[in-house]
Amino acid sequence: MRGETPDPALAARVEALLAGLIAANLGAAECDRGDCEACGRLAILEPDEPPPAPTPEAPPPPAPPADAGPAPEALAAFAYEATRVPGLTFSPRNALVLAKIRDGVVDDPADWVLHYKARLLGLQSGFDVLLSLPLIRGVRHYAYQVDTALRVLRTMRGRAILADEVGLGKTIEAGIVLKELVVRGLARKILILTPASLVAQWREEMETKFGLPFEIMDEFEDWARHDLVISSIDTAKRDVHREEIQRLAYDVVIVDEAHKLKNRTTKNWKLVASVRKKYMLLLTATPVQNDLEELFNLVTLLRPGTLSSFGGFRRRFLRRGDPRTPANPGELKRLLREVMIRNRRSTVLVLPPRRVFPAEIVLSRPERKLYEAVTDFVRDRYPAYGRGSTSVNRLALIVLQKEMGSSTFAAAETLRRMKESPNFAYEDRLVLGDLYERAAAITENEKARRLRELIAKIPDKTIVFTQYLRTLHVLRTMLEADGHAVSVFHGGLTPGEKEASVRAFREGNRVFLSTEAGGEGRNLQFCNTVVNFDLPWNPLKIEQRIGRVHRIGQTRDVVIVNLWARDTIEEYVMELLDKKINMFQLVIGELDLVLGRLDEAKTFEEVLMDIWTVKDLARRREELQRFGEELLAARQKYESTKSYEEGLFGNDLAAEAGP
């Protein structure tokens, strides 16, 4: 059932979950059937309906079947009202059990014991332990995340700002808290609000990792019908949806990227403030972007009064003329500790250092000639193939240029297809045909030669990343010819084959040859050497590759070797990523923060191509320089934010920090 759950089963499960949650939370509902012969008051299920399903962990008392139900006045004798414990109710269903006994129902003792033992399972005693941990799948959780969840549940009573630094898994922490509340029958209606771009990812993670099947709310969804809903905050704040959400009462509201709620006069803030909820989690890595009032607004949204009224806050914490530095930093931290948890990479993820080796190579003469010819062709045609029908050609050119950075073997195949493609003009196809002939004729590869030398020298297991399957196959043949045991890993493998490949690498193979980082969550940290045979033009992809080995569990220094050829676009990539933003030294997650500070509408890849295809060398260098400066500025901006947050929050807000 797990993973491969067919849809009907999933649906049944959701139904069961929800029915159970309703029953567990509401007890016996008032019966809306005027003719209910069993009680006239109690909700008794139709005989042909399935019996009430249990919640996870909080199974409702299974109602005795209502066939031949006793008359209401007969049940009245079995009612009991608490006399010593105010607020305690004795379930009206108890009368149905008693009526069965009176009516002579006698069951098998084995069934009686099973029933008794079933009800003994999972008795809860406050948040002393997390019941949900064994139920979380396919994701490692760490001690600080467990500490965080326990602190949120125990001390913060389910209302918290989760402000871990990027890359520490705030989503996992939120998921643990959520699952815990669901498993304990404390949460039934849950609303997750995220930026539109993260809606699908949240849904996916909640389903696969936490077994919580959320429904994405789009334009025409009925909010009241679903208990577990995810929506983009933009969708939710539209009048028609907002009004409906405000009518409902949620048990939990989670807001991701909660810094979007930094202004309490905005619709976003007002929307979240107006939703009725018991528990609330606000997730953000950057609780303060411009000024401390943002922090006030966030905390007030969560727990008004924690930082006093705005006037009080201003008097106590704001300095005239400096909206970012608090007047009483110690006092502010103390108050924030009641509502905010901020775990820091430097304290929870102590990773060994990275050592980066740029391996610059010089292309062989035929490779060089071909690279220049292809580049000339690309530079010439790229600006011409603009939007619309020819944008396909533009993409082909990008791919071609990228493949040239990997190997002529990878490019040859694309050239062959391009020369035969009707999308290209006749004269282009002639040029492409010629380029293809030349590419196909090249059998030696300088980079590959260097890789063989490297592998021979490196004593340890090594992961080699390339973006292209054709490159991968050539390298595999070559390395195997050298006598190395090679595991390959690429998108064409079945899950079983992938598993086997990783296992073989772990258990003996020298080399792991992989296209793209693939296999999120796959543990490769037993290896500490990564060779980038070619460099993706998306820095986050490079980071993902490194992240395969540079993660918790890695005990040795991580060695990163970047292979790149002089006078190619890869030199540009290295220039920008290594020299300007030192990306190879950034901790996983930080790169995103740096790039997020770029005022650039285009993707990294597009910017790179735009620069590369400038024909005039001087202007090209100039453009590269300009973009480099931009990156540098972004990095500096990030650094200054980092040191600002260091001053504002320090280590005092970590989950395990002392009181």
Next chain:
Amino acid sequence: MTSPADLEAFVRRYFERRSAPLREEEPGVFRASLPESLRPAFDGADAIRISFDPGAAASAPRVDLVAVGSYLLDRIVEDATRAGWHTVARVEAPPTPPADVVAGSIRPKNATVAVDASSTETVPHLLFNFRVRMMSDERVDRFESVLVDSRTGKERRPAASLFEERPGLPEDGTVDGAGIAAAYRSACQALEGRIAADATAFREQAEALRKAEVERITSYFDRSVNEVLDSRASGASEARALELDRERRLAEAEEKYRFAGEVELCNVRTVLLDVMHADVTLEHRGARRTVRVEFDAATLDVPPLRCEVCGASTREPVLCFGGHLAGPECVSACGFCDRVHCRTCIAVEGAIAPCATCRRPACPDHAEVCALSRKPYCPDHIHACAICGRTVGPEYVARCVSCEQAYCVVCVAPPAERCQTCRSLAVAPPDDPAVAAIRRRDPGLAKVTKWRRASNQRFTVLIAKGLVWNQLLVTDPSGTVVLQKKVLGT
């Protein structure tokens, strides 16, 4: 919390009972083929693969984890609670003689036990299994089983064996509707008594949190509204919005911390329980007491006796001098004989008081009160003065410097610190019996003719006058010389 072993045992038994026993397919992974009848409970599957180990469940393909909160366990629980509402069990008196049962449960500190008469009757009981849930913004559960005598409504501690798979009886109707209702009420009352303290603590905690939250919210909105009205012309509409927000926040706080407790009756077992009665007689030093005890065949546990002084129960009662039964804490025993007084006896018989010197308790037979201090002393620490006959404690004992015997301080008067006896020595003729005895015994003194003598209730003091030195002798009632010393003549 359920232990992993309990969980696994339950699940194994469940599948066995449903004719789909678990077989271990690979380490930690079990498989059950589901018979047709069981499939609807498991989404129509014809077989399932499960593991109790999250690690094994994650690494082996198509395996469902069975753990608290897991989907599969929920299905099992759902199915298991569809039947088994009520059974009837019979628990008969064992062949063990009642005297043995009593001897195992009542072990008096100081009395013999005899069981004089016993009888057995079968009493229908109802065993109620309750699940209690207390919720605020957290949740605490309890499981409570209450066994009730259906005739008297009296609660009885249920034996663990009452929860086992005992052979069932088809018979029923032993307790009628009214009886069931009455027993249920008694059980509910007993249950309330058990959980009242915890429920109160739980509710008070939630209430304290609610109060703090309401205060914080109220003060925030009070201040904010004032600030808005003070600072802006447009303040009025903003203030109205704040008021709305306040209402919502307060409602949230109420909702979040509202206490709700619910008691669910899970299932019931009618237990036809043999209940034995026995007259138990305790005997000690002439005191004798008979009590009637009752115990059931399931626990074979004679309830502890009640201390007649304080009401506490005790398995090691003491039968005191006056024939009362008391707990060990409520009696005192003499350290010199086997006499025991409870507090009731003390009123009648006097205290068993600790000796002012050694603290050892002594009963009225063994305690003496010092004539001078009025403090009690044990026989080891009381001193009877041989001159005046007073009994005094060690602090009022004095030694005469002359005869070196101990008397009470009254009889050894300062400043000379000689005792009354030594001060009243008088000339004795040589044929005085005491003098004559000494002269016969001691050839050295046989020639001495000048004697003085005095006696008290115990000692005789004699002085034989020599030329320069006199001899002082002290004899006890048997005539033994306990002291002989040279003293300067007068």
